[in-house]
Amino acid sequence: MKNGLSALWKEEDWWAVWIGFVIIIAALLQSVPKVPKIANWSGDPMAAFQVIKDGAVVSEIWIPLVILMFALAVLTSIAIGVMKTERAGRYLLGFLGVFILAVISYWIANQVNIKYWGLSYAMWALLVGLLISNTIGTPGWLKAGARTELFIKIGLVLMGAEILFKKILSLGVPGLMVAWIVTPIVIIFMFIFAVRFLKMKNKSLAIIIAAATSVCGVSAAIAAAAASRAKKEDLTLAVGMTLIFTVLMMFFMPLAIQFVGMNDILGAAWMGGTIDSTGAVVAAGSMLGPDAEKVAAVVKMIQNVLIGLMAFIVAIYWVTRVDRAPGHKPDLMEIWYRFPKFVIGFVGASLLFSFVVVPAMQGDFRIVEATYIKPITKTLRGWFFCLAFASIGLESNFKDLASRMEGGKPMMLYIVGQSFNLVLTLFVAWLAFMVIFPNVL
Amino acid sequence: MCYKNKDRRPADCESAAGADWLKFIVGVFILAGVIVFFSSGYTPPGVFGEVLRHNQEHKIDASPFFYGDVENMTEYEEGVRQMREKAKEKSEL
Numbered sequence: 001m002k003n004g005l006s007a008l009w010k011e012e013d014w015w016a017v018w019i020g021f022v023i024i025i026a027a028l029l030q031s032v033p034k035v036p037k038i039a040n041w042s043g044d045p046m047a048a049f050q051v052i053k054d055g056a057v058v059s060e061i062w063i064p065l066v067i068l069m070f071a072l073a074v075l076t077s078i079a080i081g082v083m084k085t086e087r088a089g090r091y092l093l094g095f096l097g098v099f100i101l102a103v104i105s106y107w108i109a110n111q112v113n114i115k116y117w118g119l120s121y122a123m124w125a126l127l128v129g130l131l132i133s134n135t136i137g138t139p140g141w142l143k144a145g146a147r148t149e150l151f152i153k154i155g156l157v158l159m160g161a162e163i164l165f166k167k168i169l170s171l172g173v174p175g176l177m178v179a180w181i182v183t184p185i186v187i188i189f190m191f192i193f194a195v196r197f198l199k200m201k202n203k204s205l206a207i208i209i210a211a212a213t214s215v216c217g218v219s220a221a222i223a224a225a226a227a228s229r230a231k232k233e234d235l236t237l238a239v240g241m242t243l244i245f246t247v248l249m250m251f252f253m254p255l256a257i258q259f260v261g262m263n264d265i266l267g268a269a270w271m272g273g274t275i276d277s278t279g280a281v282v283a284a285g286s287m288l289g290p291d292a293e294k295v296a297a298v299v300k301m302i303q304n305v306l307i308g309l310m311a312f313i314v315a316i317y318w319v320t321r322v323d324r325a326p327g328h329k330p331d332l333m334e335i336w337y338r339f340p341k342f343v344i345g346f347v348g349a350s351l352l353f354s355f356v357v358v359p360a361m362q363g364d365f366r367i368v369e370a371t372y373i374k375p376i377t378k379t380l381r382g383w384f385f386c387l388a389f390a391s392i393g394l395e396s397n398f399k400d401l402a403s404r405m406e407g408g409k410p411m412m413l414y415i416v417g418q419s420f421n422l423v424l425t426l427f428v429a430w431l432a433f434m435v436i437f438p439n440v441l
Numbered sequence: 442m443c444y445k446n447k448d449r450r451p452a453d454c455e456s457a458a459g460a461d462w463l464k465f466i467v468g469v470f471i472l473a474g475v476i477v478f479f480s481s482g483y484t485p486p487g488v489f490g491e492v493l494r495h496n497q498e499h500k501i502d503a504s505p506f507f508y509g510d511v512e513n514m515t516e517y518e519e520g521v522r523q524m525r526e527k528a529k530e531k532s533e534l
Contacts, residue, residue, distance in 0.1 A: 040502075109504060111480040116496035118503035119479060131472055135465035162509040170518055172525065218506040250503060251492050279505035282517075283496050294520040301508040301518070366515050378509050439532045441524045 012150050015079035017345030020157025022075070024349055027161075027376040028357065035379040036064035038106040040115065048107050069099045072383065076150060086144050094145020098394070101128050102386040118247050118280045121382070122218050122239060122389045129393015130236075138394040146391035152226050153342035155384035159219065160308060160349030161377045164358060164365050168305050170298050174432035174440050178273045179303035182425050186214035187310070190417035198409045203322055204230035205410055207314055208238040213417045216304045217242045217276030222385065223307050227315040227340055228322070232392045233400045239389075241414050242276045250280035254287035265441055266426075266433050268292035272299025273425035274418070295441065308350045315343045 008014050026032045038061075041047040049065075051058045073095045081088040105125035108114065129146075132138055138146070168176060187210045194206035204225070211224035218239050225235040253275065257267035268285045275281045278300045285296025319338045324330055330338070353368065361367045404410070433440065482497065484490035496503055505511045 108476055111476075112500075113482045113497070114476070114479045115502045115504045116493055117479050120504040120506050122506065127472060127475075131465070131468045135468050136461045159507070159509075162507070167518070170521055216507065251489065254492060255488055277504075277506040278508045278511050279503040282505075282511055283492060283501045283503035286499060286501055287492055287495055291520075291524060294517045294524070297508070297511065297514065297517040298521045301514065304508045369515065373509065382510070439528055441521075441528050 009082050011341065012079070012083065012085075013153060013341035015083065016150060016153030016157055016342040017348075019075055019079060019154050020160075020342075020345050020349065023154075023158060023380055024161055024352070024377060027372045030371075032376050033064075034375045035383070036061040036068055037379050037382070038103065038110050040110050040112050042112045045107070048110055065103065068383070069096065072099070072387075076147065076154075079150065080147070090141065090144045091147075092145075094142050095147075096145070097142040098145045098387055098390050101125065101132075101390040101394075102383065104128055105386055105390060106382075115279075116283075118250055118277065118283065119243070120218065120277070120279070121386050123243050125386050125389035126236060126239065126393045126396075129390045130396060130398075131393075133394050133396060134398055142394060146394045148232055148388050148391040148395065149226070151384045151388035151391060152222055153345075155381045155388060156223055156226060156311070157342060157345035157349055158377045158381035158384065159223075160346040161353045162369075162373055162381070163305050163308050163350040163354070164368070165305065165350070165354040166358060166363070166365055168302050171295070171302060172437070172440055174269070174437045175299055175302050177432040177436075178269050178299055178425060178429050180306065182273055182421070182428050183214045183303055183306055183310075185424060186417065186421045187211060189420055190214065190413060193416060194409070194413045198413060200406060200409050200413065202234065202404060202406065204228040205234040205237065205404060206413060208234055209241065209410055209413050210417060211310055211314070212238050212242040212276060213414060213421060215306055215310055216278065216300065217246060219304070220307055220310065222388075223311040223346070224314050227311045227343060228318045229340065231404075233396050233404050236392055236396050237401060237404055237410055241411065245414065245418065246276045246280045249275045250284045254284045257288060263434065264288045264292040265295055266429055268294075268296035269299050269429040269433055270422075270426050272296040273303060273429060274421050275300075278304065291441070308347050311343055312347055315340050 023032070038048045039050065039052070049061050051061060073092050076095065077088045077092050080086050080091045102125060105121050105128050108124040108128075109119065109121035129138075132142075168180070187207075190210035190213060191203075191206055194200040194210070195203060200206050207228050208221050208224045208230055212218065212221040214220075221235060221238045221242060224230075225238070249271075253271050254267070257264075257270070262270075267288055268291075271284045272281050272295065275284055278297065281296045281300040282293060285293040288296075316335075316339070319335050320330060323338065353373075357372070358365045358368050484493040484497070495501070502512065508514055511517075
């Protein structure tokens with residue numbers, strides 16, 4: 001095996017697993033204080049940095065934010081220092097700059113009116129980074145801290161802790177039918193359509209768009225990009241497309257459902273299975289009424305659980321089929337060597353929480369979510385993703401993005417794939433909720 | 442970067458850097474304009490703004506991209522569980 005045991009401390013993938021699991025274990029031991037997050041604000045911009053309880057300012061988060069910044073800087077600089085990919089001191093300085101950009105992005109995203117539009121921190125972090133890289137150029141010292149892949153992979157390992165398998169049964173068989181039958185069919189259809197019909201050369205971009213369209217937008221795009229070792233620009237393009245179409249679908253799908261007088265539960269399941277991001281699904285479902293809101297959100301949640309399995313399969317497919325020399329069949333050792341190891345951490349964290357931590361809490365995943373996930377791993381996952389998107393922006397330029405458009409093929413892929421997804425999801429949702437299990441809700 | 446290019450005079454470099462900073466400042470203003478627009482509470486007229494107005498009225502955060510980020514996901518799950526139980530009781534009757 002190339003690198004042998006030293007891969008454990010020389011490869012970024014393994015470092016993502018170690019750092020992710022250090023955080024997870026510390027969270028389980030309850031030795032991590034509550035991670036600070038930027039609060040929602042409306043009129044007063046400084047309210048984003050305050051903790052308000054019962055209408056009164058209890059404290060401010062400046063000091064916890066600085067502590068978080070240094071904690072993450074130290075944790076990640078150990079990996080950078082050991083891997084020797086950058087001088088630790090130079091990385092630390094760059095990291096502080098990227099962290100400040102992440103804080104600015106979160107601050108913009110958490111303005112309440114912006115949240116109503118469904119515009120997440122991912123978009124603002126990308127825009128802030130792109131603004132710098134495409135005008136004055138990203139200075140070398142800042143670039144040193146923009147470790148996109150490392151941040152994404154750590155974020156994904158932490159996200160694994162949020163994926164609890166017990167949730168897939170929340171809506172019984174009909175929920176599974178909508179979320180787990182349609183999704184793989186749409187991914188495979190879109191990938192084949194991209195490669196065979198559109199003749200897209202960039203297969204990574206094709207799988208990222210397919211995953212984003214069929215699974216759950218930005219988070220699936222991140223996972224597919226990391227599993228297929230895609231270029232940053234591919235992720236930027238896919239995320240940009242999914243964000244635009246998510247807003248459009250959130251605006252028009254509930255109106256169309258009301259216009260044709262479709263059954264609310266059917267409409268909710270349809271939107272839950274097709275609109276890319278969960279927040280937009282909740283908003284669109286709410287237009288149809290409280291029951292529809294719940295059903296739409298839960299269908300989307302069941303679909304979200306697929307993300308780990310999807311990343312695993314994409315990683316295996318890439319290693320065995322896409323990233324291999326023509327005519328060469330890789331043996332097991334080669335597959336193992338080239339397999340993106342962070343996926344092991346991602347899936348491992350999910351299995352740990354689903355089959356060890358939740359059962360240890362008498363099967364009550366709400367306690368697990370409230371104690372370990374929401375205050376620690378989820379918030380830190382958000383920070384790592386925000387750092388990653390700011391880094392992507394800092395390392396991308398519009399010329400490279402334009403060159404990846406291949407004459408509009410990615411857009412064509414999204415539109416055809418999403419149309420197919422809309423038709424198939426509607427059919428399966430109708431079959432599941434109206435024909436086979438009409439009395440399930 | 443400009444200074445590394447031997448064919449360019451320092452004066453050229455200074456003007457290129459100046460143009461870059463000008464682009465940056467214009468970009469900051471554009472981004473600020475976009476932020477002000479979206480944070481103003483403006484909603485498109487008629488049916489185009491219906492969902493947005495609904496979000497404002499019911500304070501619905503449409504930005505989370507993963508289910509874990511939705512604040513009241515647990516309530517949604519509980520709500521669906523109750524809906525299923527009610528439906529089961531009804532069908533048994």
